[in-house]
Amino acid sequence: MLTAKGAATRDRIVAAAAAEIRERGISAVKLDDIGRRSRTGKSQLFHYFPDGKEQLLLAVAEREAEQVLEDQEPHLGQLTSWDAWAEWRDAVVEKYRRQGVHCPLGVLITEIGRHTPAAQAVTGRLLAQWQRRLESGIEEMKAAGEIRADVDPARAAAALIAAIQGGVAILMSSGSSTHLEYALDLCLDYLQLSTGGR
Amino acid sequence: MLTAKGAATRDRIVAAAAAEIRERGISAVKLDDIGRRSRTGKSQLFHYFPDGKEQLLLAVAEREAEQVLEDQEPHLGQLTSWDAWAEWRDAVVEKYRRQGVHCPLGVLITEIGRHTPAAQAVTGRLLAQWQRRLESGIEEMKAAGEIRADVDPARAAAALIAAIQGGVAILMSSGSSTHLEYALDLCLDYLQLSTGGR
Structure with a gap:
């Protein structure tokens, strides 16, 4: 466990x-520059990250x-009305539109090694x-009678996550947010439809 | 234009x-081995692929x-009944489950350079x-009265594509097909729901 002061230095x-x-690109980053910028010496850097750059990159990815x-x-954190869902949807689209083809987390994961257990743990935990949180939102809307009974919150939340990941991947390759938007809209329409009859 | 014989040689x-x-991995592949396997000489290889390995990799990606x-x-190609949609859904899940973390197209795209125009053209055309084809299927089901009138085939098809891409990306990182399955199921449930009322 780190002391409060230790945690602040590590942060x-x-x-x-x-x-x-972000400023120089991952391949140009040097421990010296990080030390200067954070006003920490080499020995402090290695105290907090004994395994060196690799371990530091993982902390940045987290x-x-x-x-x-x-x-x-x-x-x-408060998906308790359809207005809130619509605002969340717009915030997601706006975030990824602004980000464009440059995904800070993606760059780090690629550098650490997409298929390494450490990188997969970071992305797995995030997803x-x-x-x-999406599941909680769906549960709350269901409890409020806004979402029909046949919707399974866990499955619908997983589908939303997949839809976002795919939409963002296509945005990063095509530059267009339409797939992300249509995928989010279809999921939200699905949640809002009033009957489960076929 | 190639003659029939020329096209066959190129193929x-x-x-x-x-x-x-597939057998050796992309970094170990040599033009000599490709020539031997296809029973073509260096001069023939360069006749069909004057720009060399790069151009050949692109043809393999296509x-x-x-x-x-x-x-x-x-x-x-024949998404004309709900049974056909269910069979297609199962075929997609099965294909990617079998494929696991090794995506032959992904390897090539990474080698060519994910952000190069040539690589993006290949993935863009595929998507x-x-x-x-998904849009045609949705249109046919709509014409047959199996899908309600408020569904926009182009938007729903784009959402399906995003859902699949995201589900496959998660499968390739986690090894599990559940996200892919839940995402496909949500989209198909959306298409099958009988009313558009909210």
Whole structure:
């Protein structure tokens, strides 16, 4: 466990690394620059990240993953009305439109190694947290009678996560947000439809 | 334009390159091996692919992209009943489950350069063709009165494409097909729901 002061120093190092990566690109980042920016010496850097750059990149990836969820607040945490869902939908589209082809988390995951357990743990945790918040929102709307009884919150939340991931992947390759928007809209229409009869 | 014989030779070269890549991995592939396997000499290889390995990889990527659609036949071409849609859904899940984390097209696109215009043209064309076939299927079901009037076939087909892309991306990272399945099921449930009232 870190002391409060230790945690603050570690945060400062991770924030400095994230800023250096955004400004210079991941391949140009040097531990010296991160040390200068965070006002920490080499020995401090290695105290908090004994395994060096690799471990630091992973901490930055975790920070970027948290940012993905924070960028969706306050909407994601209070999906208790259709207006809130619509605002959340617009916030997601706007975030990824602004981000365009440059995904800070994607760059880090690629560098760490897409198929390494460490990278997969970071993305897996992000998707699980994201999905849980969507599931809570669907549950609340269901409890309020706004979503019909046959909708399974866990499955619908998983589908939403897949739809967003696919829409963002296409946006990053095509530059257009239409797939992301249509996918989100179809999921929300599905949730809003009033009957489950076929 | 190639003669019939020329086209057959070109196809043989591309097929040999695809097989070499699958067996040895893309970084180990040599033009000599491709020549030997396809029974073509260096001069013939350069006649059909004057720009060398890069151009050949692109041709292999186009072939793999066609394969993605062929793997979904005969279902994808005749989405004229809910049974056909269910069979198509199962074929997609089965294909990607079998494929697991190794996507032949993805490997090629990464090698060519994910953000190069040539690579983006291949994936863009694949998604557009795929989407068009889904759109035709939705249109036919609508004409037959099986899908309600408020469903927009183009938007629903785009949403399906995004859902599949996201589901497959998660499968490739997690090893599990549940996101792909839930995303496909939500889209199909959406199409099957009987009323558009909210």
